[in-house]
Amino acid sequence: MTIRSFRQAFAAGLALAALVGAPALAEEAFLDVGKQEPITILINSSPWYLGFESVVDLYTEQTGNEVKIDATPYGGVLEKARNAVRTSQSPYDILNLDSGWTIEFYQSDVLRPLGEIVDGYEMPKEVFTCGGSYFWNAEKHFRTAEGGKLMAVPPNCNTHVLVYRKDLMEKPPATWDEVLSSCQKVQDKPKLYGFATRGERGNGIHYDFMPFLLSYGGSIVKDPEAGDYTVTINSPEALQALEQFIKIEHGCAPDNVAAMGQGDVIQLMSAGSAAMVETVIAAWPNYVDPTRSAVVDTVAAAPMPEGPSGRGVAIGNWHFAIPRNIPDERAKAAMAFIQWFLTEQAQTAYAEGGGIPVRADVLEKLSSQPKFAWMAAYKTNLEAGKQPLGFAEGAAVEQVIGLRLNQALVGEMSPAAALNTAAKEIEGIFKQSGRNTGMLDPLSE
């Protein structure tokens, strides 16, 4: 063997070894972020929090970098975040913001675009963009990847799923009409309710009504991205959706559905008192934890039922954002954590710990395992996901809809009157903001 042929054989051997060993190495190697400043994360103590905590522990263990977490109940996160960006120096390096809150922060320019911290940073292409809410187009005043700067990344891309009991139903219902008929078939009130979703005033009923509204072809505003803020919540499609929503809630849910929040719905399913519930995927760990659930072996997840216009899914995702008012070193440390967190390895560990991964490749890889079977439904729903409140007045609009829907559910108003009232109030909000607005002709009450 000549020296040349030996070199060729050696190089070929190395290449082969690299090819064979690469997947194994990729499984093991996490991103090396080096030594970083300690960081503090403000996060909500929602059902998926434990998964996040486990992945933070892993980060700390692997890198030796210190991460403090301020886990706060949902109701307190917004004010803590607002206060943080309004002081001279934020106590938090990463703020976890709910979808509806982000515009207020984007618009007031108190967050750092991520590409300014790490030059030209872009989210890995496998990470879901969740309807574009991580990008802010300042000219359009709209959240969109088109011409928008990357302002945040997803810790989860929350969508609804239909959670059902496979021991009670052969297959999950595919349409809302089937939900009604299946629930009537299996329920045995008050021991077993056929179906439940949140009816409590505010964000709860607003968000849980969205799959109905969207699947019936309804919308809140005509085309906000193009600047057309004509209010469309009082369309005939929206009325049909609301009537169906009320029919199902009254026919299948407990009598106190108008006061039921997320905890109540989750508890209903976990205790084995419901055949079907509509909850966010982030609630899934509650159903499969043997210490908290009586339906661990019988619970399953399905794509959201369809209406006349197909599947309607509202994304209610969270956003990891970095405030402007922190020193560069802390911003870089926060980015280091974010980059590590979005890697395939960290996302896999996140899923193992009970989190909801945000990478398509991780969902693909894990969904074949029985314990991650829910991921297929989550992925299907994500594909139909929309951001219905992608404008600056989102929080105020949500309050209006959340109240009027609740009034329709408890019978204080007829569905048509509730939608007409909501439309009028939303139009008022847009008028005050100087938008190009209007509303559809009122529905007949």
Add this chain to the structure above:
Amino acid sequence: MNLPSETRTGLPAAGPGSAARTRSRAGRRRRRAGDRWFRWALLLPALVVLLVLTVWPVANLVRMAVSTIEFGREGAEFTFTPLRNLSRLAGDELFLTNLWTTALFVVVSVAIEMALGFLLALMVAGVPRAKGLVRTMMILPVLVPPVAIGSMWKLMYNYDFGILNQALGLIGLGPIGWLSEPSLALWSVVLVDVWHWTPFVFLILFAGVEGLPREVIEAARVDGATTAQIVRKIIVPLMAPAIAVAFIFRSILAFKVFDQIYLLTSGGPGTSTEVVSLRLYHVFFGQNELGYGALLSLVIIAAIVAFLVTTRGLVGRFAR
């Protein structure tokens, strides 16, 4: 240096006694002026506190109420837009509903608390032994933190496993949606308020009962007055100042109720338990409408002041 008296008065000197009187008058004037300054100096800390803690915040609230406020990188930006907030208030039917709900809550809860507190005060005053222990037991609900009260009652009201519905189930009734029935939710919240605050009224009135002159009551009894007559003609008039204090305190606190309603119903179902404080919370923190929230706050302050002015006369007459 003492000047001759004519140079100061323009009159001929009347003698050494007159000069001394004049000097002493001047001294008194100087002392009075000094006293005046001293009095103002003593008041100064209180004035500063009043300005910083009351006048300035209210002035700032007025400034906010006539502005649209937005936050940017440079902090809060105020735009003078008084008509914007006022026109919104004029069309805000929900706020009228909130005011009505608040008034209903205040009237019913305070009336029940006053009646119960008074009865309990009379009953405990008549307890022959361990009065201190009974009094301490009675005031326990006031000591419980509002968050604990909200959580505890929310569990008791729970539709599926709450103790109230379980008890009803034992006699074949229910379950009842204590917090989800629009016609019932406000009264469920009133019940919690009564449970929480009756001991406060009791405490004030109990002190009043304990301070009553026994000889007057005994004399009335000797004269053949019935218990009802004694209560109506002697105890109530003598306790009028204590009753007035308890009534005013409770009314103001009931008007400001927030925590227990927030924890129990968040204002729902519909608008059935949305009192003004809760609406303020939604406007300030949910909608981030600081200007409009400030205007609503001013209206609420005005309503409370109007209530106090109206009741002051009535209560004063009652107390006399």
